[in-house]
Amino acid sequence: DAMVIQNPRYQVTQFGKPVTLSCSQTLNHNVMYWYQQKSSQAPKLLFHYYDKDFNNEADTPDNFQSRRPNTSFCFLDIRSPGLGDAAMYLCATSRGTGGDTQYFGPGTRLTVL
């Protein structure tokens, strides 16, 4: 089945130690998104790629970076995680024609010690 895959499902890192989260998709969608969701809150968009075109949200901290080496893969890099970055990180994809369905992966739950 076509899907959005995230690895790992659970990630533990230490304060200040860089961490990379991975997302891949078999849907061949143009757009890939990264959301951050903290406990009891709605998902918050960090940034998205339309093909190789990177679109950062205005309030996304500089500590968060992303890479999309090809259509299928997208990475979220947190350069110096703080305790406040502990959250669920959700990857999503869409065709990118505007007004179309977003499909979400299972998420990576990040713990910062």
Added chain:
Amino acid sequence: GIQVEQSPPDLILQEGANSTLRCNFSDSVNNLQWFHQNPWGQLINLFYIPSGTKQNGRLSATTVATERYSLLYISSSQTTDSGVYFCAVERGGNNRLAFGKGNQVVVIP
């Protein structure tokens, strides 16, 4: 930006009961999705419904775009329906979804 309000924020249901969740939005939209977030955190697509009515098993949804609201109906609720239901909208084809704060639903046996 567009505002999305969901009500009620919390709902406790007896198994077998019916319920209605509401999503109000502040501007015209070209995308509206309902999601169910399961206990493991995954967002499951329920409906893509910028307008009209759709049904899928015990769930159905109606969006009245001219009046800027959408309703999600759960009939004959089951314990597996527990979780958080999110409404999310997109305006202007910019590929950005704005989420409401969710409806926390607990179905008790």
